[in-house]
Every structure is written in C-alpha cells, then in structure tokens.
Amino acid sequence: MNRYSLWKYLLVIAVTVLGLLFALPNLYPAQPAIQISSASPVVPLDNNVLENIKTTLTSKGLATESIETVGENKVLLRFDTPDNQLAAQEAINKALGKDFNTALNLAPATPAWLRGLNPMNLGLDLRGGVHFLMEVDMKSAIDKSLARNSEEFRTLLREKKINYLGVKRVADHLVIQFKTEELRDKAEDELKGQYRNEIDFSNSATTKGAALKAVLTQTNINNTKRFALQQNITTLRKRVDSLGVAEPVVQQQGLERIVVQLPGMQDPTIAKKILGTTATLEFRLVDEGRDAYAAQSSGRIPSGDILLKERNGNPVLLKRRVMLTGEYITNASAGFDQNQQPSVNIVLDSKGSKLFAKATGANVQKLMGVVFIEHKTDITKQEDGTIKKVTKVNKEVINVARIQDQLSKRFQITGLDSPQESHTLALLLRAGALAAPIYIVEERTVGPSLGADNISAGFKSVIIGFVLVLIFMAVYYRVFGLVANLALTLNLVLIVAILSMLQATLTLPGIAGIVLTVGMAVDANVLIYERIKEEIRNGLAPQAAIHSGYEKAFSTIADANITTLIAAIVLYGMGTGPIKGFAITLAIGIVSSMFTAIMGTRAVINLIYGGKKDLKKLAI
Amino acid sequence: MNTKTQRNINFVGMRKPAMVFSILMIIASIGSLFVNGLNLGVDFTGGTVIEVGYPEAANVDDIRKALATAKYDASVQHFGTAKDVLIRIAPQDGVDRSKVGDNILSILKQDNAAVEMRRVEFVGPQIGDELRDDGGTAMLLALAGILVYVTLRFEFRFSVGAIIALVHDVIITVGIFSITRMEFDLTILAAILAIIGYSLNDTIVVFDRVRENFLKLRKSNAEESINTSINQTLSRTIVTSLTTLLVLIALFYFGGKIIHGFSLAMIIGVIVGTYSSIYVASSSLLMMGITREALLPPEKEDDGREDDGSMV
Numbered sequence: 001m002n003r004y005s006l007w008k009y010l011l012v013i014a015v016t017v018l019g020l021l022f023a024l025p026n027l028y029p030a031q032p033a034i035q036i037s038s039a040s041p042v043v044p045l046d047n048n049v050l051e052n053i054k055t056t057l058t059s060k061g062l063a064t065e066s067i068e069t070v071g072e073n074k075v076l077l078r079f080d081t082p083d084n085q086l087a088a089q090e091a092i093n094k095a096l097g098k099d100f101n102t103a104l105n106l107a108p109a110t111p112a113w114l115r116g117l118n119p120m121n122l123g124l125d126l127r128g129g130v131h132f133l134m135e136v137d138m139k140s141a142i143d144k145s146l147a148r149n150s151e152e153f154r155t156l157l158r159e160k161k162i163n164y165l166g167v168k169r170v171a172d173h174l175v176i177q178f179k180t181e182e183l184r185d186k187a188e189d190e191l192k193g194q195y196r197n198e199i200d201f202s203n204s205a206t207t208k209g210a211a212l213k214a215v216l217t218q219t220n221i222n223n224t225k226r227f228a229l230q231q232n233i234t235t236l237r238k239r240v241d242s243l244g245v246a247e248p249v250v251q252q253q254g255l256e257r258i259v260v261q262l263p264g265m266q267d268p269t270i271a272k273k274i275l276g277t278t279a280t281l282e283f284r285l286v287d288e289g290r291d292a293y294a295a296q297s298s299g300r301i302p303s304g305d306i307l308l309k310e311r312n313g314n315p316v317l318l319k320r321r322v323m324l325t326g327e328y329i330t331n332a333s334a335g336f337d338q339n340q341q342p343s344v345n346i347v348l349d350s351k352g353s354k355l356f357a358k359a360t361g362a363n364v365q366k367l368m369g370v371v372f373i374e375h376k377t378d379i380t381k382q383e384d385g386t387i388k389k390v391t392k393v394n395k396e397v398i399n400v401a402r403i404q405d406q407l408s409k410r411f412q413i414t415g416l417d418s419p420q421e422s423h424t425l426a427l428l429l430r431a432g433a434l435a436a437p438i439y440i441v442e443e444r445t446v447g448p449s450l451g452a453d454n455i456s457a458g459f460k461s462v463i464i465g466f467v468l469v470l471i472f473m474a475v476y477y478r479v480f481g482l483v484a485n486l487a488l489t490l491n492l493v494l495i496v497a498i499l500s501m502l503q504a505t506l507t508l509p510g511i512a513g514i515v516l517t518v519g520m521a522v523d524a525n526v527l528i529y530e531r532i533k534e535e536i537r538n539g540l541a542p543q544a545a546i547h548s549g550y551e552k553a554f555s556t557i558a559d560a561n562i563t564t565l566i567a568a569i570v571l572y573g574m575g576t577g578p579i580k581g582f583a584i585t586l587a588i589g590i591v592s593s594m595f596t597a598i599m600g601t602r603a604v605i606n607l608i609y610g611g612k613k614d615l616k617k618l619a620i
Numbered sequence: 621m622n623t624k625t626q627r628n629i630n631f632v633g634m635r636k637p638a639m640v641f642s643i644l645m646i647i648a649s650i651g652s653l654f655v656n657g658l659n660l661g662v663d664f665t666g667g668t669v670i671e672v673g674y675p676e677a678a679n680v681d682d683i684r685k686a687l688a689t690a691k692y693d694a695s696v697q698h699f700g701t702a703k704d705v706l707i708r709i710a711p712q713d714g715v716d717r718s719k720v721g722d723n724i725l726s727i728l729k730q731d732n733a734a735v736e737m738r739r740v741e742f743v744g745p746q747i748g749d750e751l752r753d754d755g756g757t758a759m760l761l762a763l764a765g766i767l768v769y770v771t772l773r774f775e776f777r778f779s780v781g782a783i784i785a786l787v788h789d790v791i792i793t794v795g796i797f798s799i800t801r802m803e804f805d806l807t808i809l810a811a812i813l814a815i816i817g818y819s820l821n822d823t824i825v826v827f828d829r830v831r832e833n834f835l836k837l838r839k840s841n842a843e844e845s846i847n848t849s850i851n852q853t854l855s856r857t858i859v860t861s862l863t864t865l866l867v868l869i870a871l872f873y874f875g876g877k878i879i880h881g882f883s884l885a886m887i888i889g890v891i892v893g894t895y896s897s898i899y900v901a902s903s904s905l906l907m908m909g910i911t912r913e914a915l916l917p918p919e920k921e922d923d924g925r926e927d928d929g930s931m932v
Contacts, residue, residue, distance in 0.1 A: 125739075125878075133747065266737075268721070268722065268740065269722045272718065272719075272722070439718070440718040440742070440744070441743075441744035441746060441747050442742065442743050442744055442747045443718060443721070443740065443741065443742040444739070444740070444741045444742075445721070445737070445739060445740040445741070446738070446739045447736065447737045447738050447739060449673070449736065449738065450671070450738040450739050453876065454876060454878065457874060457875050457876030458875065458876070460874040460875075461867075461870045461871045461873075461874040461875040464870040464874055465866065465867035465868075465870035465871060466867075468866040468867065468870060469863050469866055469867060472862070472863060472866060473863075476859065508876070508878060508879060509807055509810060509879065509882065511875075512807075512871060512875065512879050512882055512883070515867050515868075515870065515871050515875075516814065516864070516867065516868075516871075516886070518867050519863050519864035519865075519866065519867035519868065520818065520821070520860070520863075520864055522859075522860065522863045523821070523856075523860040523863075523864075526856050526859045526860050526863075527825065527856055530853075530855050530856040530859070533855075534852065555828070556824070556825055556828045556829075559773055559824045559828065560820075560821040560822075560824045560825055561821070562769065563766055563769060563770075563817060563820040563821060563824060564814075564817030564818060564820070564821055565817075566762060566765045566766060566769065566817070567762050567813050567814060567816050567817030567820075568814075568817065570758050570761050570762040570765065570813060571758065571810060571813050571814075573758070573761075574754045574755070574757065574758040578806070578807070579806055579807070579809075579810045582807075582810050582814075583810075586814065586817075
C-alpha cells in the first residue's frame with residue numbers, strides 16, 4: 001500500500017534535477033562591474049580611451065578581473081569586491097570626464113556550461129540603485145492639444161476665408177467668436193467635417209454676434225492621454241540611455257504613471273535632473289519696432305507679442321508666432337563657438353529644415369530670440385485633503401542673435417552659462433521634448449553599501465532559520481524528521497529555481513517571504529506526521545498508519561495552504577515593488593512546499609518503509 | 621514520543637476567562653488606536669526618509685540643528701547603531717518635495733564629508749494616500765475572499781468564527797503597534813496580511829478536526845467534540861507555531877533593521893494567532909450554537925472528494 005507507481009518517483013526525481021539545474025546559476029553570483037559607454041555619438045570609445053582607463057586603474061592600484069568589449073562603444077570591467085568597484089568608478093569618472101558614462105553594474109558570471117540559465121534577479125534594495133515613480137501631468141497634455149487645435153482653427157478658417165473674431169480658451173474648451181450667425185454656421189460645417197470624432201461643436205450663447213463651442217471628445221482625451229504617456233516613456237527611455245546605466249527599467253504603471261529604475265546609479269540628483277526636466281526650445285522673431293522696456297514698465301504688451309526676460313534680466317519683446325519648436329530637432333551636441341564660448345550644435349529634420357529655412361529666409365538681418373522653456377510642477381496637499389498640482393512654466397530668452405543667413409538644417413546656438421549647461425541642454429534636446437511635463441511622486445534610492453548589507457542580512461537569516469528548523473525536526477520526529485528536512489531542502493532549492501526561471505525580482509521582503517515559507521513549509525509535514533502518530537495511538541498497524549496519515553491530512557493541508565495563498569495573491573495585487581516581492585516568494589513557497597511535503601516525502605517514506613512487510617515500529 | 625495517550629485539557633471550560641482576556645486586549649487596542657493613533661511611516665503619510673551612515677558615532681542633536689538652520693523640521697534619531705542616523709521629514713509646503721532628500725544630503729556633506737548615503741525614500745502625498753487606501757482595501761478583500769472560501773468548504777458559522785478570530789488577531793497586533801508607537805510602514809501591512817493567512821491556516825486545521833469529530837463522535841455534545849478536537853490538534857499547532865517562531869526569531873536578530881518591524885509584527889501575530897485558533901474560533905462556534913446537524917451534508921450534495929479518503 002505504501003508504494004508509488006514508477007512515474008511518480010520519476011516525477012519527483014525530474015523535479016529535483018530541474019530544480020537543482022535552475023538554481024545552480026545562483027552559486028555564481030553576479031560580479032560588481034563598471035560599464036563605460038560613450039555619452040556623445042561623436043566621441044568613440046577607442047584604444048586611446050582604453051589605455052587611459054588602464055593607466056588610471058594601475059595608478060590607483062586597482063586590479064580588474066577582466067576587461068571586455070560589449071557591443072559598440074561599451075566596455076565592461078569586472079572587479080572582485082564592491083569597494084574596488086566604487087573606487088574604480090570614481091577614478092575613471094574623473095579621468096574620462098563628461099564625454100563618457102561610467103555606470104555601476106552587476107555583470108552575470110554564469111559559467112559557459114550553464115549559459116542560458118540566469119541567477120535570480122535582484123531588486124534595487126539588494127543591489128543599490130534608484131527607483132522613481134513619475135506622473136504625467138495630463139492637464140498640460142490636454143492644454144497643449146487645445147492650443148494646437150486653436151492654431152489649426154485659425155489657419156483653417158483663414159484658408160476657407162471665413163471671418164472670425166477670435167479663438168478663446170474657456171475652462172476646458174475653446175470658443176470661436178463670429179460676427180454673424182451665418183458665418184458661425186458656415187464655420188461649423190467646415191470644422192465638423194475636419195474634426196469628426198475628435199471635437200464636438202455646438203452653438204454657444206454669447207452677448208454679441210455668434211459663438212461656436214469646441215469640446216474635445218472623450219475618445220480624443222483618452223487618446224491624447226495615452227499618447228502623452230507613450231511619448232514620455234519613449235523620451236525617458238532615450239534619456240535613460242544617455243545616462244549610461246546598465247539594465248534600466250522604464251515602464252508604464254497604471255494610466256498616468258511611469259516607473260523608472262536605475263540599478264547601480266548612486267547619485268539620484270543627476271538622474272532627477274535629466275529625467276524630470278521638461279526642457280525645450282522655441283525660436284521667435286524679436287519685435288524690433290517696439291520698446292521692450294516701455295512695455296515692461298507700463299505693463300501693456302502690444303498685441304501679437306509676448307514679453308520675456310533674458311538671463312541677465314533684460315526684457316525682450318518677441319513675436320507671438322513661433323518660428324520653430326523643439327520637436328523638429330533630431331540631434332544636438334555640445335561644443336564651442338569661434339569665441340570658445342559654450343554652444344550647442346543643432347540638427348533639424350527635413351520638415352523642420354523647410355520650416356526654419358522659410359522663416360529665417362524671410363527675415364534675414366532681423367533679430368531672433370532663442371527661448372528656453374522649462375516646466376516645474378509642485379504638488380501640495382490642501383487642508384481638506386485634496387491634492388493640488390501647480391505647474392509653473394519658466395520661459396527664458398537665452399540668446400538674441402541677428403539672422404545672418406537663411407538657416408536650415410544645421411546651426412549653432414550660444415548664450416549658455418557653462419559647458420555643463422550646454423552639455424545638459426544638448427542631451428535634453430537629443431532625447432526629445434516630453435509630450436507633457438512629468439513630476440516625481442515617489443523615489444526610493446538605496447546606496448550600494450546598504451544593498452550589500454541587505455543581501456548578507458537576508459542570506460544569514462535564511463541559513464540560520466533553516467538550520468534551526470532542521471535541528472528541531474530531526475530531534476522531534478527522528479527518521480521522519482530527517483525525511484521532512486530533505487523535503488525542506490528541496491523546497492528551498494525549488495523556490496530559488498522558480499525565482500531564477502521566472503526572473504522574478506528578489507527583494508528584502510522577498511527574502512523574508514522565503515524565510516517565512518521555510519517555517520510554514522514544515523506545517524504540512526507536521527500535519528501528516530501527527531496524524532500518523534494518532535493513527536498508531538488508535539491501534540493501526542504502522543503501514544496502515546502511514547497510508548491513513550497521508551490520506552487524511554491532505555484536505556487539511558490543501559485548505560490551510562489555499563487560504564494563505566489568497567492572502568499572498570491579495571498582497572501581490574496591491575503592493576508596490578518590495579511588497580510584491582514578498583507576495584511572490586510567499587506564493588511560490590506555498591505551492592512548492594505542498595509538492596515537496598506531500599509527494600516528495602511520500603516518495604522517500606515509501607522507499608524506506610514501503611517494502612517492509614513486517615513493519616512493527618515507526619521511528620517517528 | 622507522544623504516541624501513547626491523548627491529552628485532554630479542558631480548553632473549552634476555560635473559555636470564559638479567555639474571552640474576558642481577549643475582550644480586554646481588544647478594548648485596550650481600540651482605545652489606543654483612538655487616543656494614540658498609529659505611528660504611520662513615510663509610505664502612508666508621504667514625506668522623505670533619509671538613512672545615513674557616519675564613520676564614527678554621530679551626534680543627533682548637531683544634525684538636527686544643522687537641518688533646522690536650513691528650515692527643515694526634521695526628526696533625527698539613531699537607527700540600529702550609533703553610527704547610523706535616520707532622518708524623517710514630513711511633507712512641507714512650498715518646497716520641491718522631491719529635492720528635499722538631495723538638499724539634506726548636501727547639507728550633511730558640508731558638515732562632514734565622510735557621511736554616506738544609505739537610502740533615500742521620498743513618497744509624494746498622493747502615493748501615501750493611495751497606499752493607505754489600497755492597504756485597507758487589501759485587508760477587506762482578503763477577509764472577503766476568506767469568508768467565501770471557508771463558507772464553501774465548511775459552513776457559514778465556521779466562516780464567521782474564522783473571521784472573528786482573524787479580526788481579533790489583526791486588532792490586537794495593530795493595537796500593540798499603537799500602544800508601543802512603533803513605526804507602522806508598508807512592510808508591517810504586509811506582515812498583517814501574512815498573519816491573516818497564517819492564523820487562518822491554524823484555525824482551519826482546528827475546524828477540520830471539529831468537523832470530523834462532530835460527525836464521528838455521535839455520543840458527545842458540541843462542547844466535548846470541540847474540546848477533543850482542540851486537544852487532538854494541539855501537538856500540531858504547537859509544533860508549527862514553534863518552527864515558524866524559530867525562523868522569525870532568526871529573521872528578527874539577523875535580518876537587519878529594515879525588516880525588524882516586520883519580523884516583530886509576525887512574531888506577535890503568530891503568538892496571538894495560535895491563541896485565537898485555540899480559544900476564539902471555537903468559542904465563537906459554540907456561542908453561535910453549532911450542532912452536529914449543521915455539519916451533515918444536505919441530501920443532494922455532490923462530494924466527489926470522497927474517494928481519497930478525505931473527510932466529509
């Protein structure tokens with residue numbers, strides 16, 4: 001009766017072997033490494049740079065385990081300890097300067113015969129790094145959309161020669177004013193044809209003349225939001241690439257948020273600056289006919305103009321109509337102009353080149369202003385508990401220059417404070433403007449030393465907890481206890497294997513989950529063994545007791561584990577990163593412990609006791 | 621060991637003093653929650669937490685003064701050893717909150733260049749609110765899911781009993797955190813959900829046995845059946861609690877400061893949970909007038925599980 005059919009033994013063996021195989025890569029943990037990549041497309045990572053790196057390291061007395069070239073323009077240096085890694089990063093960063101990114105990395109060290117299998121994916125709280133949760137300012141995205149529509153209405157109505165008095169923004173929609181109802185109706189027909197499904201047009205009550213109300217449809221709003229999020233993710237990815245971090249994560253979370261994770265990054269300030277800045281450029285003609293100072297002091301700005309300040313505080317009157325916006329910029333690099341002043345070299349795409357050529361060609365010898373635009377959003381919590389978002393737009397004129405020639409595809413702008421600023425601006429322009437401003441709603445940064453501390457603490461507690469339980473089970477349940485210990489060991493191996501296979505992220509609470517599972521996994525065995533003891537007490541023969549013990553305990557084990565599983569699933573659904581890690585390891589641990597406790601131990605017990613026909617006493 | 625005789629401690633007889641004890645604990649917990657509230661961590665309130673390490677023992681007062689000069693109202697305390705300092709800043713108006721961490725680090729660096737950043741956590745106000753709401757929802761969802769599951773597997777009064785035991789455990793655990801003013805952060809919430817799972821685990825095992833005995837022991841009344849059930853499952857309950865406590869103690873001492881609160885919460889939960897499985901759950905059953913008849917399957921019930929010898 002206590003025999004397993006062959007396939008069941010084979011199943012247990014197969015699972016054990018697979019488990020060991022998938023868990024094995026974890027014996028070769030990732031090594032501290034540095035990834036060096038070129039920050040600018042014009043500066044290659046050639047042999048000179050490599051020599052520079054090598055001499056820097058030798059001069060500091062740091063040895064690397066190996067130097068590998070990884071793809072184009074990337075080099076990986078491995079070190080034996082995190083301390084060496086950090087010291088080397090500082091030294092190399094200083095030596096190579098701004099043109100190169102020196103990023104901390106964990107390089108996999110899986111031997112060749114295990115290639116294809118990976119060790120567990122360590123979370124940020126174990127390897128150090130920065131985690132940002134950013135929210136897209138959807139209101140700004142909608143604002144932009146309305147502004148664009150407003151401009152388009154004007155152009156369309158002008159083309160169709162329909163006279164309108166003005167296009168105004170009212171709350172969350174637009175209102176176009178007309179002199180007569182006839183004009184309004186004509187416009188409505190035209191516009192309705194163009195904007196089917198995008199904008200709803202309706203008559204709007206007004207005191208004088210007639211007005212047309214334009215409201216964005218819900219589909220339009222949803223699309224705008226979705227597009228803004230996607231655009232921002234793409235832009236962020238490019239910006240993150242330029243930071244040179246290895247294995248970054250940029251993902252959507254929910255409908256309005258983006259998660260950015262930068263493992264190994266130590267200085268969140270730079271990351272925040274690069275990621276959070278919504279910077280773009282605008283080029284506008286200077287209104288040379290009017291006096292900016294007069295406008296500033298009187299407060300009356302001539303229609304068709306806007307008043308902005310230069311860096312030094314001088315007011316400038318710029319035409320309202322924009323000659324070129326930042327979206328057409330395909331490439332930008334930092335450099336110096338003929339006076340050795342920091343500058344940014346800009347390359348436009350074909351559409352932009354045409355637009356800009358036309359605009360500058362018509363205005364040669366006129367003054368043009370370069371406007372630097374930055375969005376800053378502040379979130380405050382009011383007394384009544386509501387959240388208020390305030391977005392400030394900072395527009396500054398960084399340069400006013402006379403257009404010497406028609407400009408088209410390539411040109412240079414100057415007027416920047418420092419090489420650092422030109423560098424940052426070039427980077428931001430290269431990566432593209434964000435479709436809508438983003439702000440950081442959550443940040444978790446873990447320094448590398450804490451990461452290493454957490455790993456060793458987690459490791460220690462798993463080992464010690466495990467050993468304590470092993471001793472207890474062996475003493476209390478004797479032979480059966482030893483079998484349970486085997487199951488416990490297999491359970492631990494399976495958890496590691498499944499985590500490695502799924503590449504699920506292991507966090508510190510995740511390790512706590514593993515430790516917890518170790519303690520709870522024995523429960524199934526305890527249930528079975530206590531039942532066996534009871535059956536013996538009730539007079540059953542040992543063989544029958546074993547059989548009955550396993551049978552009767554099964555449904556209890558199932559019930560009990562399923563309820564803990566429910567808790568784990570709920571946790572997974574609501575949690576953020578580290579808590580999700582806990583839920584995952586708990587869930588995996590429960591499932592694997594059911595397998596090892598029921599099938600695993602049964603197989604071993606059957607092998608030990610199953611064949612014995614005259615079993616009189618059980619060592620339990 | 622212990623294969624000889626069956627213990628028979630009169631648990632059920634002691635249930636009145638146990639109930640009084642439980643009610644006192646619950647009143648104390650709820651009272652403390654109203655008076656003291658919970659020391660909510662940054663995860664729920666929003667704000668910034670910075671942990672820094674110094675090469676030698678750090679002076680907490682100096683740090684606090686330096687930050688106050690920069691107009692930061694910070695709570696500064698040691699964290700683990702005298703060399704580690706934990707700085708907490710509540711959400712402040714008019715300041716770019718996401719930059720608070722960086723600003724504080726630069727201030728600290730000016731005082732002592734050897735300061736090392738261990739971690740920085742910034743939680744914006746809406747995230748804090750969301751986590752609070754999500755946490756509450758999670759707990760309710762878990763309880764609801766469990767109510768349904770237990771009703772399906774047992775009977776309605778069992779699930780009510782189980783829920784009462786769980787609510788008892790959660791209130792007392794949270795109450796202890798309120799009384800001691802220990803920090804209640806996201807990991808503690810995770811611990812509470814884990815405790816719900818674990819305590820239910822325990823309770824189900826007892827219920828399982830109660831159901832089996834009700835149907836088997838035709839001569840005993842409800843009280844006696846329950847008593848027998850508890851006694852029979854006692855070995856298992858104690859052993860499992862013991863092994864779980866062993867690992868939790870390992871986690872408590874060796875797991876580091878970050879999950880210190882988590883392991884403590886779990887230890888409290890396991891102890892209270894074991895107690896509730898023995899007393900609270902069964903007392904509730906008795907109070908609700910559980911009888912043998914309630915457990916008999918209705919005529920048409922399809923119990924396909926019978927072949928495995930599992931209980932009916």
